[in-house]
Amino acid sequence: MGALKQALGALHLNEMRAIHRPGVNATDLGTGLDYNIFNVEGAVQVHMMFGQVTTVIGATANLIFLNFTSVVPAATVALCAVTAGAINADAVNTLYVWDGTIAGALTPANNIGHSGSDLIPWVGNTILLSAGIIGVDVGAAGANTGEIDWYILYTPCYAGAEITIL
Amino acid sequence: MSLTQLAQNSFQVGVKGAVNRGVLADMQASPVNLFRVSTGPVLVTQLWGFVTTGITNAVVPILTFNPDTGGAAAIATIMLTCAGDAAGSIYVWGGTRAGAAPVVTAALGMAAALETVMAGNFVILVPGLLYYTNAVVDTTGIVDWFINYIPCTPGASVAAA
Numbered sequence: 001m002g003a004l005k006q007a008l009g010a011l012h013l014n015e016m017r018a019i020h021r022p023g024v025n026a027t028d029l030g031t032g033l034d035y036n037i038f039n040v041e042g043a044v045q046v047h048m049m050f051g052q053v054t055t056v057i058g059a060t061a062n063l064i065f066l067n068f069t070s071v072v073p074a075a076t077v078a079l080c081a082v083t084a085g086a087i088n089a090d091a092v093n094t095l096y097v098w099d100g101t102i103a104g105a106l107t108p109a110n111n112i113g114h115s116g117s118d119l120i121p122w123v124g125n126t127i128l129l130s131a132g133i134i135g136v137d138v139g140a141a142g143a144n145t146g147e148i149d150w151y152i153l154y155t156p157c158y159a160g161a162e163i164t165i166l
Numbered sequence: 167m168s169l170t171q172l173a174q175n176s177f178q179v180g181v182k183g184a185v186n187r188g189v190l191a192d193m194q195a196s197p198v199n200l201f202r203v204s205t206g207p208v209l210v211t212q213l214w215g216f217v218t219t220g221i222t223n224a225v226v227p228i229l230t231f232n233p234d235t236g237g238a239a240a241i242a243t244i245m246l247t248c249a250g251d252a253a254g255s256i257y258v259w260g261g262t263r264a265g266a267a268p269v270v271t272a273a274l275g276m277a278a279a280l281e282t283v284m285a286g287n288f289v290i291l292v293p294g295l296l297y298y299t300n301a302v303v304d305t306t307g308i309v310d311w312f313i314n315y316i317p318c319t320p321g322a323s324v325a326a327a
Contacts, residue, residue, distance in 0.1 A: 015178040020206065020319035048288055052207060093236045093292050111233040112241060113209075113290035119262045122287045151207060151318045153179070 016047060016155050021165040023054055023147030028136070029062070032143030037150045038134040040068075042161025045126035048153040049134075050113070051096035051106070058145030061086035062138045065106060066098065070132035079134070081105040086141070096148070099123050126155070133166065179316050181211055186311040186326035188218060193225055193304040199327035200311045201296040206322035208315040209288035213296075215257035215268065221307030224249040225300050229259065229268065233294035241289075241296075242268060248307070257309070261289050288316070295327055 021037050028035050049066070063086055066079040080098050083106050087096075096106040097113050097120040107120045114120065134152075138144075156162055184201060192198045213229075224247040232238035241263055248257075248270070257268035296313075315324050 015180065016316070018179045018316065018318050048209060050207075050290060052292065091236065093233055095290055095292070097290065109290075111236045111239070111292055111294065112231055113288065114241065114263045119289060153209065153316065153318070 014155065016153060017162070018151065018153050019163055019165060021150045023149050025055065025145060025147050028148065029057070029060075029138065029144040029146055032060075032138070032141075034067075034135055034137045036133050036135040036166040038152055039164045039166050040129050040132050040134065041164060043128065043130050043157035044154045044161055044163060045128055045157060046100075046152060046154045047126055048100075048122055049098050049151065051148045051150045053090050053092055053094040053096075053146065054149050055145070055147040056092055057087050057090040057094075057148075059088050060141045060144035061088045062141045062144055063087075064096070064139065065137050067135050067137050068129065068132055069135065070130055072130070076135075078102060078137075082137075082139070083108070088144070090146070100127055128157075181314050181316055182323070183312065183314045184324045184326055185313075188308040188310050190219075190306075190308055192309070193221070193300060193307050195303065196300040197230070197297045198227075198300060199295060199297045201313050201324050202327040203291050203293045203296070203324050204322070205293065206317070206319035207290055207292050208317050208322050208324055210261075210291055210313060210315045211288060212314040213259040213261075213312070215309045215311045217251050217253050217255040217257075217307065217309050219306060219308035220253050221248045221251045221304050221309075223302055223304040223306075225302050225304045225307070227268075227298040227300050229296070229298050231291065231294055231296050233292050235292075236294075239263075246270070247302075248304070251307070290318075291315075291324075297327070 063082045065082045068079050069076040093111045095109045100122045186200050228244045229242040231241050256271045259268045
């Protein structure tokens with residue numbers, strides 16, 4: 001299977017890929033700890049990333065943001081700013097839309113990629129990531145109920161580079 | 167890892183398209199269903215209408231999205247009257263809720279002065295129904311609607327409703 005995977009990767013090298021990580025409460029928000037969602041295996045260009053609430057979020061007032069821990073150097077940096085408001089009680093189909101900038105926060109939006117008033121645009125063209133791990137920082141509020149599915153759209157920079165779910 | 171798992175874990179995607187071919191009965195009632203999003207979220211890269219038969223009455227559509235879970239909401243402001251729009255007119259959605267309604271242009275996706283752009287690169291839509299309401303019905307016009315999108319999970323798709 002490894003050879004087939006490599007061949008498929010080479011065949012579709014320059015095509016965008018999407019990956020969907022279903023939320024699992026027991027290992028995500030339910031722990032109260034930061035958790036990892038995607039493993040970046042080699043250099044990729046990220047085009048879009050967002051979360052979708054699939055089970056209503058509980059009462060804990062978590063303030064969340066995305067971070068990235070690179071392999072070289074072994075360091076963790078924020079990919080975006082902390083959400084302006086806590087995610088507690090967010091309903092199913094609330095989207096956490098990242099605008100593709102470090103300064104931009106994950107913005108909650110209902111059902112579509114719009115906030116209450118307007119579109120949340122992806123202002124980055126493509127974001128380059130080297131090998132590492134994308135994680136969700138849930139702050140210090142503690143464990144919560146609810147589940148968030150995460151999606152990422154990317155293009156590998158060379159054969160063998162890809163993103164897998166954690 | 168099975169082939170299925172391999173495909174589901176990281177699958178190749180491209181921009182896909184769907185079309186809703188208009189019929190005369192469409193604008194003689196309200197709402198007019200356009201597209202259904204199924205299975206999972208999609209990233210909309212473009213949404214537009216193409217007049218195939220000229221419109222007579224002062225129809226004022228409002229593009230609206232009704233998710234399978236959650237309430238319906240307009241995704242654009244109300245359009246200016248379409249009365250007199252000839253075959254070949256194109257209604258281009260700018261991708262915003264608060265911005266201008268779909269802008270009518272002639273034959274090209276360009277207004278007289280400038281290209282009509284999709285603000286932002288993508289608009290996320292979860293599974294649900296995309297339609298427009300129409301406070302004033304029309305007796306003559308027919309509009310085809312087109313959508314381009316990127317599926318975010320295997321099986322996520324958009325089809326004419």
